[in-house]
Amino acid sequence: xxxxxxxxxxxxxxATLSRVQVIAAYPITPQTQVVEMLSEIVADGKxxxxxxxxxxxxxxxxxxxxxxxxxxxxxTATSAQGLLLMHELLHWAAHGRLxxxxxxxxxAVAPGWTIWTDQNDSLSQRDTGWIQFYVADNQEVLxxxxxxxxxxxxxxxxxxxxxxxxxxxxxxxxxxxPDQEKVDAFLPPxxxxxxxxxxxxxxxxxxxSSDVYMEFQYNHHEAMEQSKxxxxxxxxxxxxxxxxxxxxxxxxxxxxxxxxxxxxxxISKTSRIVVDELREKGVKIGILRVRTFRPFPGEEIAAALAxxxxxxxxxxxxxxxxxxxxxxxxxxxLYNKGMNLPLFGFVIGLGGxxxxxxxxxxxxxxxxxxxxxxxxxxWMGVKK
Amino acid sequence: xxDYEKYLRTRTFPLPWCPGCGIGTIFKATVMVFAKLGWNPxxxxxxxxxxxxxxxxxxxxxNTLHTTxxxxxxxxxxxxxxxxxxxVVVFSGxxxxxxxxxxxxxxxxxRNLDIKYIIVNNCIYGMTGGQVSPTTPGGxxxxxxxxxxxxxxxxxxxxxKAAGATYVARETVNRPRQLQTVIENAFLHxxxxxxxxxxxxxxxxxxxxxxxxxxPMLKWIEELTVPLAKAKDMTPEELEKRxxxxxxxxxxxxxxxxxxxETMKKAQEGGKHAE
Ligand SMILES: Cc1ncc(C[n+]2csc(CCOP(=O)(O)OP(=O)(O)O)c2C)c(N)n1
Ligand code: SF4
Ligand SMILES: [Mg+2]
Numbered sequence: 001x002x003x004x005x006x007x008x009x010x011x012x013x014x015a016t017l018s019r020v021q022v023i024a025a026y027p028i029t030p031q032t033q034v035v036e037m038l039s040e041i042v043a044d045g046k047x048x049x050x051x052x053x054x055x056x057x058x059x060x061x062x063x064x065x066x067x068x069x070x071x072x073x074x075x076t077a078t079s080a081q082g083l084l085l086m087h088e089l090l091h092w093a094a095h096g097r098l099x100x101x102x103x104x105x106x107x108a109v110a111p112g113w114t115i116w117t118d119q120n121d122s123l124s125q126r127d128t129g130w131i132q133f134y135v136a137d138n139q140e141v142l143x144x145x146x147x148x149x150x151x152x153x154x155x156x157x158x159x160x161x162x163x164x165x166x167x168x169x170x171x172x173x174x175x176x177x178p179d180q181e182k183v184d185a186f187l188p189p190x191x192x193x194x195x196x197x198x199x200x201x202x203x204x205x206x207x208x209s210s211d212v213y214m215e216f217q218y219n220h221h222e223a224m225e226q227s228k229x230x231x232x233x234x235x236x237x238x239x240x241x242x243x244x245x246x247x248x249x250x251x252x253x254x255x256x257x258x259x260x261x262x263x264x265x266x267i268s269k270t271s272r273i274v275v276d277e278l279r280e281k282g283v284k285i286g287i288l289r290v291r292t293f294r295p296f297p298g299e300e301i302a303a304a305l306a307x308x309x310x311x312x313x314x315x316x317x318x319x320x321x322x323x324x325x326x327x328x329x330x331x332x333x334l335y336n337k338g339m340n341l342p343l344f345g346f347v348i349g350l351g352g353x354x355x356x357x358x359x360x361x362x363x364x365x366x367x368x369x370x371x372x373x374x375x376x377x378x379w380m381g382v383k384k
Numbered sequence: 385x386x387d388y389e390k391y392l393r394t395r396t397f398p399l400p401w402c403p404g405c406g407i408g409t410i411f412k413a414t415v416m417v418f419a420k421l422g423w424n425p426x427x428x429x430x431x432x433x434x435x436x437x438x439x440x441x442x443x444x445x446x447n448t449l450h451t452t453x454x455x456x457x458x459x460x461x462x463x464x465x466x467x468x469x470x471x472v473v474v475f476s477g478x479x480x481x482x483x484x485x486x487x488x489x490x491x492x493x494x495r496n497l498d499i500k501y502i503i504v505n506n507c508i509y510g511m512t513g514g515q516v517s518p519t520t521p522g523g524x525x526x527x528x529x530x531x532x533x534x535x536x537x538x539x540x541x542x543x544x545k546a547a548g549a550t551y552v553a554r555e556t557v558n559r560p561r562q563l564q565t566v567i568e569n570a571f572l573h574x575x576x577x578x579x580x581x582x583x584x585x586x587x588x589x590x591x592x593x594x595x596x597x598x599x600p601m602l603k604w605i606e607e608l609t610v611p612l613a614k615a616k617d618m619t620p621e622e623l624e625k626r627x628x629x630x631x632x633x634x635x636x637x638x639x640x641x642x643x644x645x646e647t648m649k650k651a652q653e654g655g656k657h658a659e
Contacts, residue, residue: 026483026484027509027512027513027515027528028512029511029512029513032512032513032515032527035515035528036513036515036527036528039527039528039529039530040530043529043530043531051528053515053516053528053529055483055484055486055518056454056483056484081452081453110452113434113450
């Protein structure tokens with residue numbers, strides 16, 4: 001059924017269709033409607049789940065970890081400061097190999113209190129061991145929650161679905177809401193091999209020695225690496241049932257392109273306007289959208305950029321003292337492929353500053369005019 | 385007429401709160417106490433967490449620090465230890481003080497550092513649009529309890545008492561004079577001082593509970609208000625849902641910084657651990 005849904009409600013509907021069993025959350029703008037809608041759905045008896053509004057995000061993730069350890073499908077949602085407060089437990093959930101799915105509404109971090117979007121909240125959780133998706137419309141929001149559970153439960157890793165604050169979270173779009181039977185066919189009940197069970201007692205979270213710790217890490221990394229294949233496979237199953245196609249990356253007008261805008265999140269959609277306009281003028285340009293940030297699709301990005309003349313990486317985030325984060329990772333991915341195409345790194349739209357087609361045209365213009373970048377960051381729109 | 389204007393950072397006006405919000409009354413009461421005591425604005429530090437109440441420091445023309453959700457007391461503790469001569473006033477909402485920051489609250493009471501803590505209890509998460517808080521009354525509808533709150537609520541005063549605060553009072557925004565008095569007494573007390581100010585959030589609590597305008601919501605507070613003297617003759621059951629107002633604790637106990645200095649002195653003189 002087609003419905004008009006704001007991004008936050010697309011999350012709630014996705015979680016409901018996934019038949020989550022425990023929801024623990026703490027409110028924070030711009031995530032609040034996710035949990036408010038879920039509390040209503042649960043109270044109305046439309047979803048057989050336990051809902052608890054706990055006393056902080058740290059407790060929310062802890063409750064999800066507890067629930068997931070017992071074999072329940074657990075869900076939470078947060079944003080910015082809330083995600084940062086969870087940091088300790090993000091590591092725990094991932095190293096504990098618990099298939100929790102969380103929606104994070106990308107909001108810039110304080111101080112300089114703000115509620116507007118950028119990606120520094122989730123990108124600074126890079127090394128916690130979570131699978132991270134960056135989505136670009138509300139359909140993808142809903143679908144990625146459902147996909148997320150399937151994937152998480154296959155590879156035993158938690159999944160974070162990131163969406164831009166307000167641009168998606170509070171914006172209504174037409175969304176195809178799948179039938180429950182179809183979702184049930186895609187996503188069977190969660191029944192992990194290892195779980196807390198009174199009839200078969202086990203100990204979780206024990207002390208380890210350096211004899212085994214490193215192997216834990218190795219296995220965690222291997223699971224991440226394998227999850228690339230599993231993402232492709234899961235997306236294939238999803239497409240068969242629901243008819244919508246997703247992957248590690250998304251390409252737009254890339255086939256014969258010479259120039260590439262490399263994007264993530266909703267900027268990707270704004271970029272389509274720019275690409276269409278430039279194509280009209282005969283510029284051979286396309287978009288490579290990075291949908292999965294962890295595991296990082298370095299090989300796939302290198303393959304997509306092979307033979308191109310130039311690429312313009314657009315980051316709504318920053319690693320202070322280095323560069324835009326996607327830019328840095330992509331540059332690293334090309335090195336051992338012997339690829340040396342001019343790669344420009346633009347930082348734009350921090351703290352929710354508007355990113356319009358005009359700004360994106362400026363980015364392309366800049367890239368066209370320069371042979372190679374001379375700086376690690378080309379700042380867009382900074383009042384210096 | 386008291387000279388209160390020097391405590392106002394008027395260039396940040398107008399105030400941000402909804403018309404009729406009780407936080408304005410708490411703001412005024414605090415400003416008037418500053419003026420009455422005649423404290424130098426430069427000697428004052430006003431700290432807050434996050435929430436509608438967390439926006440208070442912006443409007444004080446003193447040193448101010450607007451911190452993260454739930455952590456106001458921890459920032460304030462650091463500031464007070466670094467500059468013990470400053471008078472430190474901290475504002476928190478009920479969510480800030482009793483949910484996400486609850487741990488810091490009990491330890492601040494225990495430690496008894498000379499900080500003045502004003503908890504704006506509007507029984508709801510005001511800023512984020514009306515989610516249940518640890519002080520939301522039973523049965524009240526919030527955006528996260530659409531069929532009424534089923535959790536028991538905290539009694540802030542009892543918590544502060546049990547954790548060791550040396551000044552504890554509760555008042556409501558319906559009684560601005562009494563509110564001013566307890567804030568003044570808290571400011572003059574040496575040690576960790578707690579004032580719980582019951583406030584109205586007709587927008588995000590009242591609206592969903594047939595109290596959508598300030599006057600009915602203030603009347604609701606008034607009907608539930610019981611002065612401490614009268615409360616002594618009532619049973620715990622009768623008092624369960626009431627706002628008992630007055631001064632509950634006022635006692636001397638060594639203040640943390642004094643103990644700390646004393647310990648340092650001993651350590652430097654003798655260089656020996658206590659036997
Ligand atoms: C770590 C973190 N989690 C959540 C939030 C979002 N948030 C802002 S204010 C607030 C609650 C406000 O309630 P309260 O403390 O009672 O203050 P009031 O607005 O009612 O004065 C929340 C949850 C945040 N800023 N930081
Ligand atoms: S939302 Fe409630 S607490 Fe916040 S300013 Fe409005 S009335 Fe006051
Ligand atoms: Mg409150």
